[in-house]
Amino acid sequence: MVERINRRERNKRQAMALVLALAAATTASAAPPVAIAIRFHDDNPLAQGAALSASAQAELERAAGFPLVSQGRDGDGAFRFAFALPVDAASARAALNRVRATGAVLYADALPAADTRAKAAATGDGVPVTALIVVTRPQAKRGDVLATPARARLEAKIGTTIARQRLLAGGAQHLELDRPLSPADARSAVEKLASDPDVLHVEVDRRAHATATPSDPMFGQQWNLIDGLGGINAPAAWDIATGNSAQPVAIIDTGMLPHPDLAGRVVAGYDFISDVRFSNDGDGRDADPADPGDWVTSEESTTPGGALQACPVSNSTWHGTMVGGTLGAVANNGSGMSGVNWTSPLVNVRVMGKCGGALSDVADGIRWAAGIAVPGVPANRYPARVLNLSMAGPGACSPILQAAITEALTQGAVIVAAAGNGNDDVDNHWPANCNGVIAVAATSKNGSRAFYSSYGARIALSAPGGGIGGSIPTLRNTGTTSPDPNGYGYGQQLGSSLAAPHVAGVLSLALAFEADLGAAELRAVIESTARPFPTVSSEQCTTSMCGAGIVDAASALAALSARSPTDARPMPAPAPSPAPQPAPAPPATPAPEPVPLPISPEPVATTPPAFPVPVAGGWHAKRPEEIERLRKHAGAIGEATDAPAGRTPMSAR
Numbered sequence: 001m002v003e004r005i006n007r008r009e010r011n012k013r014q015a016m017a018l019v020l021a022l023a024a025a026t027t028a029s030a031a032p033p034v035a036i037a038i039r040f041h042d043d044n045p046l047a048q049g050a051a052l053s054a055s056a057q058a059e060l061e062r063a064a065g066f067p068l069v070s071q072g073r074d075g076d077g078a079f080r081f082a083f084a085l086p087v088d089a090a091s092a093r094a095a096l097n098r099v100r101a102t103g104a105v106l107y108a109d110a111l112p113a114a115d116t117r118a119k120a121a122a123t124g125d126g127v128p129v130t131a132l133i134v135v136t137r138p139q140a141k142r143g144d145v146l147a148t149p150a151r152a153r154l155e156a157k158i159g160t161t162i163a164r165q166r167l168l169a170g171g172a173q174h175l176e177l178d179r180p181l182s183p184a185d186a187r188s189a190v191e192k193l194a195s196d197p198d199v200l201h202v203e204v205d206r207r208a209h210a211t212a213t214p215s216d217p218m219f220g221q222q223w224n225l226i227d228g229l230g231g232i233n234a235p236a237a238w239d240i241a242t243g244n245s246a247q248p249v250a251i252i253d254t255g256m257l258p259h260p261d262l263a264g265r266v267v268a269g270y271d272f273i274s275d276v277r278f279s280n281d282g283d284g285r286d287a288d289p290a291d292p293g294d295w296v297t298s299e300e301s302t303t304p305g306g307a308l309q310a311c312p313v314s315n316s317t318w319h320g321t322m323v324g325g326t327l328g329a330v331a332n333n334g335s336g337m338s339g340v341n342w343t344s345p346l347v348n349v350r351v352m353g354k355c356g357g358a359l360s361d362v363a364d365g366i367r368w369a370a371g372i373a374v375p376g377v378p379a380n381r382y383p384a385r386v387l388n389l390s391m392a393g394p395g396a397c398s399p400i401l402q403a404a405i406t407e408a409l410t411q412g413a414v415i416v417a418a419a420g421n422g423n424d425d426v427d428n429h430w431p432a433n434c435n436g437v438i439a440v441a442a443t444s445k446n447g448s449r450a451f452y453s454s455y456g457a458r459i460a461l462s463a464p465g466g467g468i469g470g471s472i473p474t475l476r477n478t479g480t481t482s483p484d485p486n487g488y489g490y491g492q493q494l495g496s497s498l499a500a501p502h503v504a505g506v507l508s509l510a511l512a513f514e515a516d517l518g519a520a521e522l523r524a525v526i527e528s529t530a531r532p533f534p535t536v537s538s539e540q541c542t543t544s545m546c547g548a549g550i551v552d553a554a555s556a557l558a559a560l561s562a563r564s565p566t567d568a569r570p571m572p573a574p575a576p577s578p579a580p581q582p583a584p585a586p587p588a589t590p591a592p593e594p595v596p597l598p599i600s601p602e603p604v605a606t607t608p609p610a611f612p613v614p615v616a617g618g619w620h621a622k623r624p625e626e627i628e629r630l631r632k633h634a635g636a637i638g639e640a641t642d643a644p645a646g647r648t649p650m651s652a653r
């Protein structure tokens with residue numbers, strides 16, 4: 001493809017190569033990406049087939065500003081390209097944002113030099129294996145489950161019986177094992193199953209863990225929302241948007257509790273934990289996603305052969321309540337704290353219980369949160385366009401999970417994932433290492449990389465997670481095992497779990513202001529308006545470590561509002577609908593209650609947006625049907641016709 005370019009283009013590219021070489025020479029120890037994955041919308045006729053047409057690729061190269069070498073398509077449907085010239089991390093980031101801003105792609109991701117995706121996701125993380133996920137040939141099934149001969153053959157290979165089998169959304173089979181397998185036995189079982197002619201794919205159902213770390217209680221102010229150095233600079237953004245009661249945000253977590261500072265904000269969700277050994281509520285999936293606690297005792301952790309063997313011993317974390325509060329605690333109610341978003345409903349999607357959450361449940365939870373049907377689960381009356389995943393588990397992104405994420409992106413969802421607290425390359429941790437996900441690293445109050453935060457080329461941007469100089473004020477419950485009904489209050493926490501909902505919150509404010517933005521465009525907006533990392537004496541963030549910068553709510557919203565006025569389409573107030581009313585409308589302008597800190601003196605940006613405005617014509621303009629789909633999604637609540645539950649499991653308590 002490269003030889004097709006004309007001489008003028010070639011000259012331009014040679015000049016660009018020189019600039020890049022200079023840039024590379026001054027960038028210390030950055031691991032530059034070697035390739036990119038670009039996933040177009042499925043209904044784009046120019047993006048069919050095994051490779052892009054020459055003209056489509058030329059247009060892609062023009063948008064990116066770089067010559068690319070086609071490497072075909074991967075299993076997720078993404079087109080892969082190598083950079084024809086060496087590219088430094090910052091230039092690659094800018095190129096990808098230009099491609100995202102066109103509105104034509106579901107995602108455009110840089111691929112690290114060592115792609116863990118290629119490695120088989122055969123083994124778990126050292127804990128017993130309680131379930132396997134297989135994709136079989138159609139003839140191995142009878143209806144939704146394995147036919148008897150195939151099942152018996154697989155059981156012989158696994159070495160134990162399959163206690164339950166069920167169909168996951170997306171068509172894979174979930175095989176819950178009668179007894180947990182040791183990691184070594186699981187590895188052997190996976191190898192044997194992989195050689196079975198009926199098995200197209202097999203992997204261990206791994207677990208991800210909540211990614212917040214307790215810190216000492218301290219009286220805190222919400223620097224994370226206010227501060228113009230290490231915070232997200234929210235007050236000026238709240239002059240433009242505070243949320244939208246017609247645009248739900250999904251908290252895919254341990255379940256939220258009825259905390260007074262979430263009153264009226266939480267709408268009906270679902271409990272996706274299918275295995276009773278982890279659910280801690282006495283049954284499998286059910287309609288009550290309230291958090292019953294996720295404590296693990298030392299006895300559970302040390303019982304040989306038990307499902308919880310080797311799981312970290314801990315009290316209940318109330319992680320979902322904490323994450324939900326960071327994103328959406330009620331503002332201006334005279335008590336407690338404020339969330340990033342003051343209005344949008346929070347959908348309570350429970351996927352993590354004792355010892356974290358299984359990727360099979362996370363995948364189904366993602367689909368359901370985005371409004372996609374999941375077998376055996378009632379339809380989601382509050383399909384969300386912003387999904388928050390404050391969790392991380394070791395290993396590559398499972399193709400099962402990637403398929404769920406890609407499908408959710410196709411529905412218009414934007415998916416935010418915590419980098420994890422392992423102080424490791426994020427490429428080794430799912431779900432943040434899946435394509436199309438906005439991976440968020442954590443920063444301290446002084447803008448340095450938080451000591452625990454994972455990092456690397458896959459990080460989109462950073463947000464406050466706490467560390468040096470202060471932790472993040474959060475909602476909490478004082479129960480150490482079960483929730484204490486009189487124990488609701490406030491605490492302090494650290495973690496990339498708290499960084500993620502800051503970004504999800506800013507995305508929800510951006511959507512509240514302009515509902516037509518697709519997932520990739522939203523990412524381009526928040527990356528290109530992120531605040532550069534301040535210079536610090538230790539744990540300096542760089543764009544190759546911590547992404548584009550620290551998410552800046554004021555800059556993101558100012559950039560959107562500075563675009564052509566006809567581009568701005570604030571959603572109208574929701575039509576009277578059967579939806580439970582999520583929140584009393586907050587006053588339009590004042591800063592939230594508990595925040596005595598002065599607002600940053602920096603003026604609201606009035607400069608033109610840093611990201612390109614979509615161009616009309618060609619593949620890279622957003623198509624009318626795409627806009628229509630996004631609008632429909634935004635209006636889904638008002639259009640719901642089924643009777644309301646009237647109350648949520650939260651308000652029923």
Ligand SMILES: [Ca+2]
Pocket residue numbers: 271273279281282283284285286
């Ligand atoms: Ca249950």
Ligand SMILES: [Ca+2]
Pocket residue numbers: 271281286287288289290
């Ligand atoms: Ca439940």
Ligand SMILES: [Ca+2]
Pocket residue numbers: 261329330331332333334335336337338593
């Ligand atoms: Ca409050």
